Amino acid sequence: MARDPADVVVVGSGAGGAPVAYALAEAGIQVVILEKGRRYRDEEFDHDEIRMCRRSFFTPSIADEPHTLRSGENAKATRTTAGWVSTIVGGGTVHMAGYFYRFHPVDFALRSTLGHVPKASVVDWPIRYDDLEPFYARIEREIGVSGVWRAHPFEEPRTGDYPLPPLAENAVAREIDRACAALGYHPFPTPRAIVSREYRGRQPCMFCALCASYGCEIGAKSSTLASLIPAAEATGHCEVRPECMATEIPVDASGRVKGVVYRDAAGQSAFQPARCVVVACTAIETARLLLLSRSARFPNGLANASGLVGKNLVFSGESKGEALFERRSHPDTEWLSDTAPFAQRSMQDFYWLDQPVGGVRKAGTVVFALAHPNPILAAEHIAGSGSAARWGLRLKQALREEALGARTLTFETFAEVLPTPGTYVDLDPEVKDRWGMPVARITVDRHPLDAGAAGFLAARGREVLDALGPDASRITQEDGQDMVLQGGTCRFGRDPATSVLDVDCRAHTVPNLYVSDSSFMPTSGGVPGTLTIMANALRVGVGLAARFKAGRI
Amino acid sequence: MPLTTRRTFCGQVALLGLGGYAGLATACRSRVTGTTVAVSDASLPALVTFTRETFATLSAVCERLLPRDEDPGAIDLGVPSYIDRMLASPDLASVRAMLLRVLPMVDREARKRTAGKPYHEALADEQDAILAAWQHGRDGGQSFFAVILSLTLEGAFGDPRYGGNSGGRGFAMIGFTPDPPLSKMTHLHRSPPGAPGGPPK
Numbered sequence: 001m002a003r004d005p006a007d008v009v010v011v012g013s014g015a016g017g018a019p020v021a022y023a024l025a026e027a028g029i030q031v032v033i034l035e036k037g038r039r040y041r042d043e044e045f046d047h048d049e050i051r052m053c054r055r056s057f058f059t060p061s062i063a064d065e066p067h068t069l070r071s072g073e074n075a076k077a078t079r080t081t082a083g084w085v086s087t088i089v090g091g092g093t094v095h096m097a098g099y100f101y102r103f104h105p106v107d108f109a110l111r112s113t114l115g116h117v118p119k120a121s122v123v124d125w126p127i128r129y130d131d132l133e134p135f136y137a138r139i140e141r142e143i144g145v146s147g148v149w150r151a152h153p154f155e156e157p158r159t160g161d162y163p164l165p166p167l168a169e170n171a172v173a174r175e176i177d178r179a180c181a182a183l184g185y186h187p188f189p190t191p192r193a194i195v196s197r198e199y200r201g202r203q204p205c206m207f208c209a210l211c212a213s214y215g216c217e218i219g220a221k222s223s224t225l226a227s228l229i230p231a232a233e234a235t236g237h238c239e240v241r242p243e244c245m246a247t248e249i250p251v252d253a254s255g256r257v258k259g260v261v262y263r264d265a266a267g268q269s270a271f272q273p274a275r276c277v278v279v280a281c282t283a284i285e286t287a288r289l290l291l292l293s294r295s296a297r298f299p300n301g302l303a304n305a306s307g308l309v310g311k312n313l314v315f316s317g318e319s320k321g322e323a324l325f326e327r328r329s330h331p332d333t334e335w336l337s338d339t340a341p342f343a344q345r346s347m348q349d350f351y352w353l354d355q356p357v358g359g360v361r362k363a364g365t366v367v368f369a370l371a372h373p374n375p376i377l378a379a380e381h382i383a384g385s386g387s388a389a390r391w392g393l394r395l396k397q398a399l400r401e402e403a404l405g406a407r408t409l410t411f412e413t414f415a416e417v418l419p420t421p422g423t424y425v426d427l428d429p430e431v432k433d434r435w436g437m438p439v440a441r442i443t444v445d446r447h448p449l450d451a452g453a454a455g456f457l458a459a460r461g462r463e464v465l466d467a468l469g470p471d472a473s474r475i476t477q478e479d480g481q482d483m484v485l486q487g488g489t490c491r492f493g494r495d496p497a498t499s500v501l502d503v504d505c506r507a508h509t510v511p512n513l514y515v516s517d518s519s520f521m522p523t524s525g526g527v528p529g530t531l532t533i534m535a536n537a538l539r540v541g542v543g544l545a546a547r548f549k550a551g552r553i
Numbered sequence: 554m555p556l557t558t559r560r561t562f563c564g565q566v567a568l569l570g571l572g573g574y575a576g577l578a579t580a581c582r583s584r585v586t587g588t589t590v591a592v593s594d595a596s597l598p599a600l601v602t603f604t605r606e607t608f609a610t611l612s613a614v615c616e617r618l619l620p621r622d623e624d625p626g627a628i629d630l631g632v633p634s635y636i637d638r639m640l641a642s643p644d645l646a647s648v649r650a651m652l653l654r655v656l657p658m659v660d661r662e663a664r665k666r667t668a669g670k671p672y673h674e675a676l677a678d679e680q681d682a683i684l685a686a687w688q689h690g691r692d693g694g695q696s697f698f699a700v701i702l703s704l705t706l707e708g709a710f711g712d713p714r715y716g717g718n719s720g721g722r723g724f725a726m727i728g729f730t731p732d733p734p735l736s737k738m739t740h741l742h743r744s745p746p747g748a749p750g751g752p753p754k
């Protein structure tokens with residue numbers, strides 16, 4: 001079925017898609033958002049661990065739509081659910097934790113700061129922190145971010161305060177402050193995409209036991225579903241079409257995109273013509289969609305004359321640790337009986353290391369949190385796994401001791417992951433999704449320096465936990481990657497030979513095609529990147545609206 | 554191996570949503586298949602997946618994994634019926650097939666060891682010895698063991714709406730206070746009733 005042409009089709013309604021749609025709709029430009037996932041009303045979200053966390057609520061099932069993953073080009077790729085973020089109106093912003101840090105100036109200039117790094121494809125961004133600052137400030141206001149300005153010496157330069165005061169914190173925050181002060185570190189309240197006060201008609205956070213991994217049934221979490229999407233719709237210029245999966249972006253004879261072919265909610269193939277298309281499906285799925293869109297003009301995939309679509313995939317480096325505090329050995333420790341859910345402390349003392357440690361100059365961020373209270377997950381964690389799993393009366397005893405008799409404080413770190421030529425997305429040559437389309441194959445080849453950064457941050461996290469006097473502590477993950485934090489598959493840059501997108505995130509080789517999700521990011525940064533994706537997407541949307549107004553689309 | 558061990562483990566088991574201790578303060582990364590079904594419903598027949606016989610084996614296995622002591626055990630909490638109903642979900646077809654295949658093997662094993670007694674009538678020590686053999690990897694048993702342990706913990710500590718965790722006594726055992734239904738407490742709505750994203754009219 002053909003439709004009336006839209007000015008712009010945005011594919012994906014998450015962190016990368018919604019800000020563009022909002023900027024365009026606000027400027028009076030007609031936007032259609034095609035979104036593969038369902039649309040839920042707030043009250044349809046609940047805190048049922050089985051439904052939300054242990055089945056395929058947010059992401060496709062491995063039977064319908066897997067990714068495949070291999071460690072290096074010589075390994076066999078196996079089916080996995082890794083690399084999906086969220087398939088729902090609002091994308092990954094719906095059930096995120098909402099740690100909302102900005103990048104630091106150094107993240108924009110890694111090549112010129114580090115110099116040449118052998119075996120890594122490190123580059124500078126074509127824009128600077130200062131270019132993005134106004135968009136950071138504006139997006140924080142549009143969606144509602146809470147935090148404290150000037151809370152630590154390593155803060156990125158800001159031109160103004162957060163729009164909302166910080167979330168209420170558990171008493172453990174003061175303990176972390178004390179421990180860090182003794183170590184000479186500078187913890188600060190974690191900025192969150194959660195509204196701490198009534199904000200633009202949204203109700204403030206009610207401090208549930210369960211938050212991260214769950215949708216918020218009162219709209220206090222600043223997902224695009226709670227903020228930008230209704231704001232875009234309120235202009236009268238934006239239509240969201242849920243359960244519509246883009247399958248191809250065709251081009252005309254002159255090499256301009258004509259619109260988007262999609263499978264609609266009824267499973268029928270449909271076409272939405274448009275003057276301009278913006279793709280924002282996550283770094284992995286955007287690469288897949290472009291690679292699937294082959295034509296005589298672009299035989300290797302849309303906008304892929306350079307062969308770079310899918311290349312230079314990066315994730316965020318991740319290490320984790322935890323410490324157990326038994327009530328009987330800490331009878332006077334106030335936080336052990338404080339039910340406030342958020343520890344609310346982060347540390348960026350090691351974002352940039354003046355003296356390199358083991359070859360590492362740039363590390364990242366440490367965030368502290370109370371262990372996720374998901375009861376089944378907690379019980380599984382206490383039980384352990386494999387041959388070491390505890391069960392029977394031993395397990396019951398352990399459950400009472402560890403779940404009732406103790407509390408666990410955790411840390412998690414976000415470190416730079418260096419892009420390498422061996423880490424990329426392409427189309428799996430064999431595996432197809434339920435509808436017969438090739439799935440995305442993820443190939444990972446880690447840079448040897450990554451382990452240093454993650455390990456260094458893990459040691460700092462554990463040092464702080466140990467300073468709190470726990471009964472036991474351990475690093476649970478030395479050097480992992482967080483595969484929901486993606487980037488890099490359509491780098492932006494000035495040179496069409498080394499990047500897919502130009503500075504405005506418009507394809508170098510297709511004048512009316514944009515990409516606005518994390519794909520544009522050439523390097524991963526030392527924080528989770530969603531605020532940066534959103535700020536950049538707003539920048540892209542504002543630029544595209546201006547181009548429309550000037551009649552240049 | 555660059556990717557996290559925990560997720561690698563999940564990949565191998567790849568049957569249930571053995572939720573990794575995942576990042577970003579989150580709690581579910583590797584899930585398995587499909588939507589949840591089987592909210593408890595009085596009109597369901599008593600057993601939907603297992604025969605009486607296999608259900609007896611299942612119940613005894615769950616009870617050994619989480620036995621009654623001063624706190625309720627798996628049977629007190631309704632874990633076996635939870636599993637029976639949950640496995641009716643089409644998304645868990647492969648788990649169902651595996652349990653339907655392995656549980657009778659567990660029972661046969663007991664009959665062999667005890668001169669004819671079914672698993673659920675064997676002595677606790679014998680029951681435990683059989684389970685331990687599966688745990689330590691007999692015939693790919695690690696995956697049976699991991700799955701049955703996970704399902705038992707789901708049934709004990711999951712939302713009571715699915716028929717397990719009866720009376721919320723599993724939550725009480727580990728000191729978890731579930732969140733109240735927040736949407737009922739909302740006093741503001743960002744969209745007017747009936748609008749996309751707003752409350753229903």
Ligand SMILES: Cc1cc2nc3c(=O)[nH]c(=O)nc-3n(C[C@H](O)[C@H](O)[C@H](O)COP(=O)(O)OP(=O)(O)OC[C@H]3O[C@@H](n4cnc5c(N)ncnc54)[C@H](O)[C@@H]3O)c2cc1C
Pocket residue numbers: 011012013014015016017034035036037085086087088089090091092093095096097098099100101212213244245246247280281282283285289484485486516517518519528529530531533577579580
């Ligand atoms: C549990 C969890 C916790 C997280 N916590 C944090 C956090 O605390 N801080 C942080 O910074 N980040 C966090 N993240 C990461 C964050 O969600 C992502 O960085 C962000 O959402 C990525 O933005 P995106 O636009 O690339 O993708 P998304 O926001 O996922 O949006 C992509 C959208 O495109 C849709 N789509 C995909 N393919 C198609 C298609 N073919 N046709 C139509 N639509 C399509 C998807 O359904 C999806 O809605 C978390 C993620 C998860 C899963």
Ligand code: SF4
Pocket residue numbers: 194204205206207208209210211212214215216217218219220221
């Ligand atoms: S009310 Fe607050 S704690 Fe509860 S889900 Fe929403 S954002 Fe999370």
